Amino acid sequence: MTLARSSDIVFARETAMKAMAKIGASAVKRTKFVTAVSEIARNAIIYGGGGAISFRIEGVAPTIRVVAECKDGGPGIADMDLALKDGYTTGSGLGLGLSGARRLVDRFNIVSSSKTGTTVTLESYAR
Amino acid sequence: MNDQTISFATIIQEDFEQILSAWLRNQAIEGVKRTDLVSPRETEAQSRELLAALSRALKTAGIGDDFNFSNPAWDPVREALEQITDSRTQRGVSPTEMFWFIASIKQGIFERLKNTVPDNSNHLIDEVWNATRLINQLALYAIDTFVQKREAIIERQQSEMTEVSAPVVKVWDRIVTVPLLGTLDSFRAQTVMENLLEAIVQREAQVAIIDITGVATVDTMVAQHLLKTAAAVRLMGADCVICGISPKIAQTIVHLGVDLPNVTTRADLQSGLAYAYERIGLRVVAMKD
């Protein structure tokens, strides 16, 4: 689904919530994953100039999980270590989106370059 | 008439009435006339108006390589399209039907071209292409109009929601509360803050309770808005307590790494109220019998 405006973040969160419900995730797991999706989707819109996010379910119990892949065509992140630091922001945020999202999920992957933009993958188990 | 001078533009201008009646016939054949929603007379008037605008625009506007639908020469056509789309879709005509409604102009024009331009002529193909390009553009514009109108309605509903979902309520002398519901985007957060600060002044409140029980997600943006609002409340000399933080939200906030220094928080509204009473020097006690 497309990420272009802030209402798209709401839709992305709802979709993430449905996917987590589908794998029978606990309330805490759901909230954590949805929050991480919210952060990454907002970054894609604010810093990546918009993009797209997709959700899929992988594996079987007990390792069944929701995977979110968020891609943007923005300028990329020049200094990844810095961007992943708590409190670092080039905007007016708290600078906790990336680092916080990483702590909220079971697997976090980020690939970024000035040519390809930024792609963040988030994974969460049911428990 | 030399076949090079016969174009779909001249056909629309010279065979106006035939093209119009062919179009109206095709609307019925394609099942997009919707006489149940729009009277045949109205449909005819709309079709006539659009075709007339088209015919006039074709006198000056280019449709060859220089075709550009955003050119001012097409203004009257776009206007007519907007009006027709608006009027029809408001009565329940679907976007698909709207698309075919416009696209069904083609057949009459093609028929006419076929009968006037000799077979196997490149010119015929060129004209068919020009007509197709223009009419597809018209049909797409109708869809765009429809989508834009929908978006405008959604946006309006959103702002109405903002108004109703951030009511500041006086719960006791010098205590106000604002229950937050749904999504706290930047615009809503701003409204909440303004309403709350205003109420503090008006009601001479000493404690403001922000109840986030109804907020599904507290991400860094929501957290930042809450921090700002709490800071503003304190600047006004009042106390701020944020309540309704469920266990799952609490855990999420901790993992996010958001600190809430100097912000009083309580698990639920009852504890928030208890805190507020205490601040203004009141105590709730059981009645003795």
Ligand SMILES: Nc1ncnc2c1ncn2[C@@H]1O[C@H](COP(=O)(O)OP(=O)(O)OP(=O)(O)O)[C@@H](O)[C@H]1O
């Ligand atoms: N998709 C992206 N494309 C380009 N730069 C990005 C992207 N995502 C993050 N960044 C950069 O990394 C910085 C840190 O991002 P992070 O989400 O942690 O903080 P923030 O968005 O600035 O604030 P917060 O998320 O706390 O509101 C951003 O300020 C921005 O410079």
Ligand SMILES: [Mg+2]
């Ligand atoms: Mg961020």
